[in-house]
Structure formats: structure tokens, C-alpha cells
Amino acid sequence: MKKNWLALSLTGTLALVLSSTMPIVQAEESLAGNSAAGKEKAGSCAGCHGEDGNSMMPTFPKLAQQHSSYLVRQLQAFKEGSRNDATMAPMTLALSDADMADLAAYFSSQAITANPEPSLPPSEDSDEPVDENKAKETMKGLLASGSNLYRNGNLTSQVSACIACHGPSGEGNKPAAFPALRSQHPDYLIKALTDFKSGARNKKPDNMMNMIAKKMSDEEIKAVGYYISTMK
Structure with missing residues (x-):
């Protein structure tokens, strides 16, 4: 019962977040993206994120199969400056709402x-040379810890369970614009959580992910990042 307390405790928070994201979601729905048009516009994205949204570089996120609502929201945040990224900020300056919707429609349609x-x-x-057996045992332990944290959270440090917002299989929540995490690069996931923890990701200290990540140890960040990367 105690293990599931953190996941259940997010119910009220989730309702508030849903209500706060509705204007963004409604705006996206009123401007439906065109996947074919998005493919034509995605050339400048391919260098970092891959032609089909499957980045080959582990520190750049995969965009394929990501919820269009989340992608639009992030592009808006880069353009407005509420999400910090020296590379993405200038890339989004010339994007119109239609461009964002088209790009999101294209990448969300890719596997x-x-x-x-x-x-x-x-x-x-x-x-010293790597001890392969020891490394495998260490990773096995990290994956087990990551699975437990993802599904149950950490009651002692009040780290909420990831499953509450990101789903049992890392599929996310499209209406709430909560991202899909499954099969994302572990290096990117670890970097993202580290940036949330330090405040480097955005200028909103009351952001839900900032508050959660600040309570996580570096070992927990690694563990859950590696575990999520194995989800399909």
C-alpha cells in the first residue's frame, strides 16, 4: 500500500496540470498538423534528430513516435525562451504555429x-580494463532500482513514481502533453533529469519535473534513465 502512495498522490496534481495544459492542447487541435508538409520542413532537424526522428547521437533525443501535443509545446517553449537550449532557441525563431504543428505531426507518425x-x-x-561481469551485475542492479523507482517512487525522499504521468510502458499522456519516454536514449534521459535537477532546463523552479528531480540522487537518475531506455 505504501509503495503505491506516491503514484496515487499525484492524482490531484495531475488534474491541475491537465487544466493548465488545456489551452495548449486545444490550440494544437484547432491547428491540425500535416505530416507530409512536416517531412518537407524537417530537413534542418535531421542532422541532430535523424531523418525519421530516430537520432543516432545518444545525447540528442529521439522525436519519433513522440506525442504531437508535447512536441508543439516544446517548440513553443524554445521559441518563447521558457526552455533553455542554445541550439534549439535560434532554430525555432522562424517557425510559425503551422510549421510547429506540421513538424510535430510528421515526427509523431514515425516509429x-x-x-x-x-x-x-x-x-x-x-x-584499468573493464570487468565485463562486474559491469553487467552493476547494470542489472541499476535496472532493478530504476524499475522500482519508476513504478513506486521513493517514499523516504518523496520522489513521485514516474508511472503516474508517463504510463506503465513509458507511453506518456497525449492529452496532458506528458511525453512518451520509452526507447529514448539513456544518455539523453540522464542529461534531461540532471538539467531539471540543476535548473538548467528551464526558468520555472515550480515546474513539476524540477521539483521531482531535485529530490533524486545522481544514482537514482542513472538508474531510472537506464531503465526507461529499455521500455518498448
Whole structure:
């Protein structure tokens, strides 16, 4: 019962977030994107995110199969300056609402690719060769911890369960513009959570993800990032 308390406690918060995002969602619905037009406009996105939204670079997010409502919201945030990113801010300045809707329609229609089994990067503090068996055991432990945190949260530190907003399979919540996380690059997920924790991601200290990430340890961030990357 206690394990599920954090997930259940988000019900009220979720209702508030839903109400606060409705104007954005309604605006997107009133301006339906054109996937074919979005494909034509996506050339400048391909260098970092891949032609079909499946980025080959682990620190750049996959956009494929992401909810169009979330993609539009993020493009708006980059353009308005409420989300910090030195690369994306200038890329969005010339985008119209129609451009954003078209790009979102295109990338959301593409299938996301599954990730290979995650592995630990080489240690920067040691020149010793990697002990493969030890590395596998460490990763096994991280995945187990990540699964527990994703589904149950951490009652002691009041870290909410990810499942409440992002779904049992990491599918997200389109009406609320909560992103799909499944099969995302682990490096990007870890970076995103780290940026939420430090405040580097946006200028809103009361943002729900900022508040959650600040309560997470670096080890928890790694664990849940690796675990989410395995979800399909």
C-alpha cells in the first residue's frame, strides 16, 4: 500500500496540470498538423534528430513516435525562451504555429527504434580494463532500482513514481502533453533529469519535473534513465 502512495498522490496534481495544459492542447487541435508538409520542413532537424526522428547521437533525443501535443509545446517553449537550449532557441525563431504543428505531426507518425541493451560507459577515473561481469551485475542492479523507482517512487525522499504521468510502458499522456519516454536514449534521459535537477532546463523552479528531480540522487537518475531506455 505504501509503495503505491506516491503514484496515487499525484492524482490531484495531475488534474491541475491537465487544466493548465488545456489551452495548449486545444490550440494544437484547432491547428491540425500535416505530416507530409512536416517531412518537407524537417530537413534542418535531421542532422541532430535523424531523418525519421530516430537520432543516432545518444545525447540528442529521439522525436519519433513522440506525442504531437508535447512536441508543439516544446517548440513553443524554445521559441518563447521558457526552455533553455542554445541550439534549439535560434532554430525555432522562424517557425510559425503551422510549421510547429506540421513538424510535430510528421515526427509523431514515425516509429521509434528500440535501443540495444544498455551498458556502463568506461570509468573516467581509472585506466584499468573493464570487468565485463562486474559491469553487467552493476547494470542489472541499476535496472532493478530504476524499475522500482519508476513504478513506486521513493517514499523516504518523496520522489513521485514516474508511472503516474508517463504510463506503465513509458507511453506518456497525449492529452496532458506528458511525453512518451520509452526507447529514448539513456544518455539523453540522464542529461534531461540532471538539467531539471540543476535548473538548467528551464526558468520555472515550480515546474513539476524540477521539483521531482531535485529530490533524486545522481544514482537514482542513472538508474531510472537506464531503465526507461529499455521500455518498448
